[in-house]
Amino acid sequence: MPSSDAPGLTTLRSQLPSPVQEITDDRFTHRGIRLLLKRDDLIHPELTGNKWRKLAPNLTAAAGRPILTFGGAYSNHLRATAAAGRLLGLPTIGVVRGQELADGPLNPSLSRCAADGMRLHFTDRSTYRRKTEPETLAAILRAADAEDAYVVPEGGSNARAVHGCRSLGEELRGHADVAAVACGTGGTLAGLAAGLAPDQRALGIPVLKGGFLDADIRALQREAFGGPRGTWSLDDRFHCGGYARTTPELDAFADDFSDRHGLPVERLYVAKLLYALTTLTTEGAFRPGTTLAAAVTGRPLD
Numbered sequence: 688m689p690s691s692d693a694p695g696l697t698t699l700r701s702q703l704p705s706p707v708q709e710i711t712d713d714r715f716t717h718r719g720i721r722l723l724l725k726r727d728d729l730i731h732p733e734l735t736g737n738k739w740r741k742l743a744p745n746l747t748a749a750a751g752r753p754i755l756t757f758g759g760a761y762s763n764h765l766r767a768t769a770a771a772g773r774l775l776g777l778p779t780i781g782v783v784r785g786q787e788l789a790d791g792p793l794n795p796s797l798s799r800c801a802a803d804g805m806r807l808h809f810t811d812r813s814t815y816r817r818k819t820e821p822e823t824l825a826a827i828l829r830a831a832d833a834e835d836a837y838v839v840p841e842g843g844s845n846a847r848a849v850h851g852c853r854s855l856g857e858e859l860r861g862h863a864d865v866a867a868v869a870c871g872t873g874g875t876l877a878g879l880a881a882g883l884a885p886d887q888r889a890l891g892i893p894v895l896k897g898g899f900l901d902a903d904i905r906a907l908q909r910e911a912f913g914g915p916r917g918t919w920s921l922d923d924r925f926h927c928g929g930y931a932r933t934t935p936e937l938d939a940f941a942d943d944f945s946d947r948h949g950l951p952v953e954r955l956y957v958a959k960l961l962y963a964l965t966t967l968t969t970e971g972a973f974r975p976g977t978t979l980a981a982a983v984t985g986r987p988l989d
């Protein structure tokens with residue numbers, strides 16, 4: 688098989704470009720702002736959102752080798768990788784943070800990974816933290832009996848993934864002035880910004896607290912494109928306490944948004960993004976006449 692051919696990637700029949708949907712919400716229309724939802728959650732029933740865009744080029748590069756990647760106990764990225772493995776008939780290995788998790792019953796997220804055929808390898812937190820150091824990585828691959836594996840970093844963000852997310856920006860050309868996305872590792876924002884037209888800008892809403900995301904995104908763009916691309920900025924005020932943390936206001940906002948618009952709002956990322964855009968609009972952060980596009984990068988676990 689030629690190495691440019693991932694096994695059956697085209698057989699996944701993904702819905703690309705993903706739909707753009709305008710919604711009517713008086714908190715935006717009163718300010719003269721249009722809000723579009725970029726429905727990446729509809730790309731594929733199991734490989735949703737930015738995870739599809741990030742994984743696809745890596746699956747191609749793996750060329751049939753087993754895929755080994757990393758994540759915490761509730762990682763969307765691990766679940767997406769496991770689903771891809773099942774759909775494409777590729778072996779997958781998930782290196783999970785927390786040796787202690789090996790003893791108890793698997794949580795629903797890890798059970799899904801295992802049911803999809805992902806081999807789970809639990810590792811202690813200090814080893815996990817050093818997983819990008821070459822000797823530590825080599826030791827993990829040995830311990831997981833996966834020395835031939837194609838390694839995808841935590842969160843799936845590498846240069847190939849950033850290239851894959853450029854299509855998100857390209858699909859939004861001519862649609863919006865500001866394209867906004869919730870950020871974990873920042874790989875999606877790095878690609879989105881690179882794909883937009885020069886008169887558009889990207890806005891990232893970090894869901895983790897106090898990271899080094901600015902520097903990480905610059906590094907990812909350097910790795911993927913050789914230097915900075917596009918116009919982007921981050922607004923750090925909407926993490927609500929950190930990853931998977933929430934506040935009563937955020938929960939109420941997400942419930943209300945779901946009711947108003949019939950959109951199941953994914954809580955770890957998408958809720959914080961929509962909450963941020965609503966707050967910024969109320970604060971007058973966007974000039975009247977501005978069109979915003981919110982990337983709906985995932986949907987709630989069922």
Ligand SMILES: *Cc1c(COP(=O)(O)O)cnc(C)c1O
Binds near residue numbers: 736737870872876956
């Ligand atoms: C993983 C994920 C993100 C974050 O993507 P990064 O490229 O890591 O910033 C955003 N939204 C959803 C729903 C995700 O699962």
